[in-house]
Amino acid sequence: MSVQTSKVPCRSCGSLNLRRFLDLGVTPLADALVRPDKVGEPEDRFPLEVAFCPDCTLTQILEEVPPQKLFVDNYLYFSSFSDHLLAHSERHADWLIDARNLGPDSLVVELASNDGYLLKNFVDRDIPVLGIDPAPDQAAAANAAGIRTLERFFGDEMARELRDAGHTADVIIANNVLAHVPDINGFVAGMATLLADDGLITVENPYVRELVDRREFDTIYHEHYCYYSCTSIDRLMQRHGLFLNDVEFFHNLHGGTLRWHIGHQNVRTERALEYLAAEEESGLNHFDYYSAFADTVEGVRKQLLGLLQDLKSQGASIAAYGAAAKGSTLLNYVGIETDLVDFVVDRNTHKQGTFMPGTNQPVLAPRALIERRPDYVLLLAWNFAEEIMAQQREYLEGGGKFIVPVPAPEIVGG
């Protein structure tokens, strides 16, 4: 594929100099699990191409599927199904309560609060919270659990309404949402409007450096409009009078997650300065860093497909673990249909009984690994590898093996 510039403007800075570096084909929406009565019917498909902005360094996809299609209709991600994420969230809440001296007069706002898994930690300590999430089932689950949640898309207009009603946030938390927002300037303007003068915003998001270095191409799908670095986030924030002041990195969360600390004042820690300097030094702020990625990804695709075909020709049976968006992206991009992988298991009861988009494997409960005993399980949810393998000790002890697809296909266990 030849590198070319695009007529689509950059989502952050509006530049028309975007340079495309990866084309993952025309794929169904990765979260659009198919209900049994719809199997075999045509699915919506959209191009999946990735580009780099040389002007503000933001990596992004070129297609814009309306968010209503992605996060409201049939959105089935419930955060509370991951023990690892729950523990991570509890530690984050404890730290915030302590570091920001939060109490009954404080307000903690979470954007994309899902089923309230994180805000629950504040509610348990009598700290007022407000969750905002457009997904109706998740917002309803949170409200039912006593976590005040508004079922809305967040942006500057909503922030002004809240501010006019007398609310300012001492803490705003936005975890794994900024990638999901098409109008990032409106979203960040809203955060600036709602944040108290001395307030703190923490934002968690996967790191584009890990995406490239660890070949996590399956984290690219239509729900993820943007792929951030510290530099691109800082430039976005500064446009709205906000500053990136500290950076943390969690190696084992979602394949490498950054947490940015952001506020109205420019008070950068040494650590933040080091991250920004390292990004410039490593080349992450320049197109060359990304230009070879398409060949790398094609290499992984061929390797994985070859491995599965070899195992299958030796008579092995293969299942997969993780009916999440990245699993769907991997199955569709690599071309893994029901002739190679028979079924997919997932712990999320809302997903069981559906079928994978595009490739049509049925989604079953994890106990199917014990009942049906496939020889291999392709680990689509590799970001939860440790957690899943610990849960599947019985399968492993019975001789089962996992195949971890990235950074390079590898067989584990047995």
Ligand SMILES: [Zn+2]
């Ligand atoms: Zn830009």
